[in-house]
Amino acid sequence: DRYIVVDCGGGTVDLTVHQIEQPEGTLKELYKASGGPYGSVGVDLAFEKMLCKIFSEDFIQTFKMKRPAAWVDLMIAFEARKRTAAPQRSNHLNISLPFSFIDFYRRHKGHNVETALRKSSVNFVTWSSQGMLRMSSEAMNELFQPTIQQIVQHIGDLMNKPEVKGIKYLFLVGGFAESTMLQNAVQTAFSEICRVIIPQDVGLTILKGAVLFGLDPTIVRVRRSPLTYGVGVLNKYVEGKHPKEKLLVKDGKNWCTDIFDKFVSVDQSVALGDIVQRSYCPARLGQRKIIINIYCSSTDDVVYITDPGVRKCGTINLDLPDINDAKTFRREIKASMQFGDTEIKVTAMDVKTSKIVRAAIDFLSN
Structure with a gap:
């Protein structure tokens, strides 16, 4: 019924x-x-x-x-x-x-x-x-x-x-x-x-x-889902695909800034306990801290975090302690969002050290 x-x-x-x-x-x-x-x-x-x-x-x-x-x-x-x-x-x-x-x-x-x-x-x-x-x-x-x-x-x-x-x-x-x-x-x-x-x-x-x-x-x-949720990331810059004003040159590499990496779309069904996970790497070797900004929008066609109607609704700060091979290998950071409850549970984990940082976003009123 x-x-x-x-x-x-x-x-x-x-x-x-x-x-x-x-x-x-x-x-x-x-x-x-x-x-x-x-x-x-x-x-x-x-x-x-x-x-x-x-x-x-x-x-x-x-x-x-x-x-x-x-x-x-x-x-x-x-x-x-x-x-x-x-x-x-x-x-x-x-x-x-x-x-x-x-x-x-x-x-x-x-x-x-x-x-x-x-x-x-x-x-x-x-x-x-x-x-x-x-x-x-x-x-x-x-x-x-x-x-x-x-x-x-x-x-x-x-x-x-x-x-x-x-x-x-x-x-x-x-x-x-x-x-x-x-x-x-x-x-x-x-x-x-x-x-x-x-x-x-x-x-x-x-x-x-x-x-x-x-x-x-x-x-x-x-x-x-009342809104589209995602995080802001850097991706490799692709000539002709990404606008030139988004180009960022760091350590000799071309990056596209302000990419909206979508976790869930507006009006998408999410069951209690559903988890969406993504893997990221710090932008440079030896980076000691990573900041993950969480964004939301009322539309599902978001490409960049600077698009109209996109706003920041949360931030996760994850410290990356110095380890022996930090200057040689890129660290893997796993970010996940758990849906279906009255709030979204967001976590970021440093795979190398298993250190986890958590945050919550009000699912009903954000």
Whole structure:
């Protein structure tokens, strides 16, 4: 069985796709984890934009700077109403405006809040005599739509990937998944394609999952590499193949600098414990130290570490103690990367002395 987990939080939405491997019951990641900045904060930003339309952006920015505590109170009041928003709701929602907002607006603009609302082009928002913004359900729905549409679009794009065909279940979890607005939109968009499951206590589901994963981290047997990983090396310079600006002459030999030696490609399947190994030699005889820089990129067509989008994500320093034949024979250095866990374990070993240096790169967030 294949399923997709849509974790909707405050700032981001994160998507993962797994297949349950039988008979072990372990999990195989079918597509690299993806997501975007489509969390519930997007609704807050839409509310702020609405306030800017009504009261002017200049005033709102000044108020946020001069009265930060009152601004927080206003957003807390909006948060309470945001949680009660529902697709079928017909009655209005009242949002308390702090007295300091009303007073500050009168001093700043020379007229009151009610006048601003009357002159505003924003529909479905009026002034209540109790000192509140009175929003219709249509106005609240409009605030949700941009964020919800981005979430639905992202899920749809992921489901159209060839690797993700045959999804049976969609689990909607995370704090933002408590919103009936989001629940309704996801069910409407995908209930005919797969079964949409919204667990009880959706906000706690991620925490429970983290605890279970901590008890058995080997449950995910196969992951997808989120990035392309490799190391920067020197190779023999080949006329016509390598650019002239990469030419380095050392001890009478021509080398090409900045070569990206790839260990794993983006979105490549890596099983728990998979090891990729390479052998290298120091650039010159008698070298007493070797530095291996580890690089990553979001694309798989990387040739040089200077290519756009390539960045350094780790370094290994290996001291090479002096030995009798160090001036005669080139030392062999074995570099390896172990994949499949939540971090990449990188090691470099001096074959002559068996000295090993280790490092780790966060596999999930790097």
